[in-house]
Amino acid sequence: MRIVVDLNRCQGYGQCVYLAHEVFRLSGQEALTYEPNPDEEQRLHVERAAAACPVQAIVLDRLDGTEGSTTP
Amino acid sequence: MTLPATVAELVREFRASGRIVIVGASLAGLRAAEALREAGFTGSLTVIGDEPYEPYDRPPLSKQVLKGWVAADHTKLPRMREVDAEWRLGVAATGLDRAAKQVCLADGERVPYDRLLIATGTRARQWPNAAEAALHGVHTIRSREDAAALQKELAASPSRVLVIGAGFIGSEVASVCRELGLPVTVVERGAAPLVGALGGVIGEIAAQLQRDHGVDLRCGLGVSSLEGDSGGHVRQARLSDGSTVDADVVVASLGSIRNVEWLEGSGLASGFWGLGCDAGGRAFDINGVVTDSVYVAGDVARAPHVLYEYQFLAMEHWDNAVLGAEVAAHNMVNLEPRYRPHLLLPGFWSGQFGVNIKSVGVPPFGDEIVFTQGSVAERRFAAAYGRRGRIVAAVAFDHGKWLEYYGQLIERSGPFPPPPPGWDQPSDSKPMPAEFPARGAPGAAPDVVLTGHDPSERTAEFRPRRR
Incomplete structure (x- = not known):
């Protein structure tokens, strides 16, 4: 899967680290x-x-990567 | 049919069956393509990119990718929607024929457009000596291939890494080296790291941060030459003070160059600082007249900014690519009075040496700085930049939660020094000079000359500077 975090917006609360520590x-x-x-x-x-x-x-x-899974 | 009805019909027809070409298949190009479809554009859409990869995110390359945690091909950008575009990847645009409304490609093909979006971004400035730049072990970092190659060498435990230039990328590379336990020397021509972006006061704090993490930081110096061994691998650098540094990996982080060469001869207002456009993303031609069919977004765009005395600003920031692309896309399929302005309050971030450095506004626009929150000694603080009694930017070290407060003040043209946020105030909060270096002038910029005598013939053209 693909994600991006808007790090301008991120304030370092760390909830994501707690819930998905491998990511x-x-x-x-x-x-x-x-x-x-x-x-x-x-x-x-x-x-x-x-x-x-x-x-x-x-x-x-x-x-869900359907379009991007093959080279566009 | 009335004139307004005719115009409305034209817009409808363009949205239904026009041809839009986007040059640049990175963050701005992708988000523009998505925004065009979102806005109801159902005509043909072509996205041209010189790299053979689908759009990927670059900020992780100098951080988690270099560190070896994330694979270089693992930064593919998430898709917001189907774009149903023809992707022409791995082939660069080499020219623009505005009279014929065609983009010329490196493979000789010409792609016709009704409306064009230019999002060609920037590339890394290479080490200026080509023979030295070609030595094994000498790197720049901009693309995922760059990152993969450098990561591989860092993982092989080099004896020392030399970073030339302590801007954000150079500082992030140095940070990764220290995290990997590698000895690293940073040579910076300016007085301290990050001075161009954040000024000398913050630069001094960044310098101490680097030294505390074991970086051999040498400021006020340049690298005169790189020397290789008989196998063509870099081994040593000679500095401007005559000293030498032994290193078998060299990272030249000398800033970026805007990808505008392919626009030469197109009659657009492109040059060293980027491609000029209005705040709606419509490109200016060489005469400073706004065009109807060429738009620009992302790192390569420079537009007048309302909050900064309408000066032309190029904002090489992630959010500028996303929001600038969305605005340009919207305006490409709309007419006045539906045009939207790109009124971004710029912001950026950089994670280095365990500290989150974030900024809003345009720090170099200010000439004073005041620490408003937290503690410099603990490297956990916020500071505001001012100019002529108003706040124009703010920076935070591990204090990102507070940037919104400063951002709102900047948007309202609030006073400088800003009213205290009422929490966590430092004992000393007196404004002081922010210590930005004088802005350098580009050396190779062409002259712009006016030609023609009759008003209808008057036009501007670029001429190479005479020696």
Whole structure:
């Protein structure tokens, strides 16, 4: 799956790290890093993280990679 | 049919069956394509990109990808909707024929358009000595291939990494090196890291941050030459003070160059600073007259900004690519009075040495700075930039939650120094000079000359600068 985090919006609450720790990490207190194309098996965790983000900074692929899965 | 009805019919017809070409298949190009479809454009859409990959996100490349956590091909951008476009990837646009309304491609093909969006972005400035730049171990970082190649070398435990230039990318690379336990030397021509973007006061804090993390930081120096071994692998750098640094990986982070060369001869207002456009994304021609059919978005665009004395600003930021693309796309399929302006309050972020550095506004527009919250000693603070008694920008180190407060003040042209947010105030909050270096002038910019005597013949043209 594909995600992108709007890091202008992100305020480092860290809810995503708690809910999907294999996909999101904090470097220090506030700097978020993440795996932009996590394995499909992470989907439930990532969707929970996106729903829990207090500033709604996590953007999920709305096509589930259907179009992008082959080279456009 | 009345004139308004005829115009409305033309717009409907264009939306239904017009031809739109987007040059640039990265963040801005993708989001523009999606926004065009979202706005009801059902005509033909072609997206041209010089890289052979579908649109991917670049910010992770200098961070989690270099570190080796995320694979370089794992930053493909999520899609917001189907775009049903013809993707011409791996082939660069090499020219623009505005009279024939065609984009010329590197493979010789010409792609016709009714409306064109230019989103060709920037590329990394290469090490200026071509022979030295070709040495194995000398890198720049902009594309995913760049990141993959550099990551591989960092993973092979080089004896030392030399980073030339301590802007955001250079500082992030140095940070990753230290996280990987690699010795790293950073050579910066300016007085401190990040001075161009954030000024000398913040730069000094960034310098201390680097040194505390074990970076061998050398400011006020340049690299005069790079030397390789007999196998053509870089081994040493000579600095402007005559000293040498032994390193087997060199990262040149010398800033970016706007991808405008392909527009040469097209009669558009393109050059060193980017392609000029109005705040609605409509490109200016060389005479400074707005065009009807050429639009521009992303890193390559420069437009007058209401909040900054209507000066032309190029904003090489992620949100500028997204929102600028959406505005340009909207305006491509609408007419006055439905035009939308791109009135972004610019913002950016950079994670380095465990600190989240974020900014809103345009810091170099200010000449004073005041620390408004937190503690510099703990590297957890917010500071505001001012000019002539009003707030124009703010920066935060691990204090991102507060940027919205400053952003609202900037949007309202609030006073500088800003009213205290009433929490976490530092003991000393006196404004001081922000210490931005003088803005350099481009060396190779062509002259613009006026030709023609009759008013109907008057026109501007670019001429190479005479020696």
